[in-house]
Amino acid sequence: MQIRELKIPDSYEITPKPFGDDRGVFFEWYRSDRLEAVIGHSLSLAQGNQSVSRRGVVRGIHFADVPPSQAKYVTAPRGAVLDFVIDLRVGSPAFGQWDSVLLDDVDHRAIYIAEGLGHCFVALTEDANVSYLVSAPYNAEREHGINPLDPAVGLDFPIASDALLLSPKDTDAPTLAEAEATGLLPTWENARAFYDSLNEGR
Known part of the structure; x- marks a missing residue:
């Protein structure tokens, strides 16, 4: 298993090592000890989520208040x-x-996203299955979003814009500038203090 930090601090790409033979393939898609060695603390698993999306579906940009927010470990089994x-x-x-990572059922990569970071994905295939391990239960009052089509963020979707499918919740979400102006966003200082508290309690 290889773990590589992305250009966004506190996010990582995880690439498992597959073992294949004439029966099929085996690989470890999550290892708590390997992840802890990189992020400095164990990932407390509080909830598991699964989504199934049509090609072109965009989910996000989603984030939650810090603390506790939600750290996410995400992979695409199908x-x-x-x-x-x-x-x-x-x-x-x-x-x-x-930054972005291709998650698929070929290379079986995963992505780790620390608390306070935004998360979004676009489905590239029909019936794209995404599995999430998260560090805190869902709390609607503490969950927020940024419009994924905000040009100031500039996400580069590899699908034509007229083929993207978004929920009204996501298209009605504020822009990054609007969220910052209203104090909706987490701060670097609060996020780092929360990470430090998790590291001290490892």
């Missing part, structure tokens, strides 16, 4: 999605920037 992590932490050296 089909393919392009998964985005967006730095929404005001004061971060990478604020407003994003």
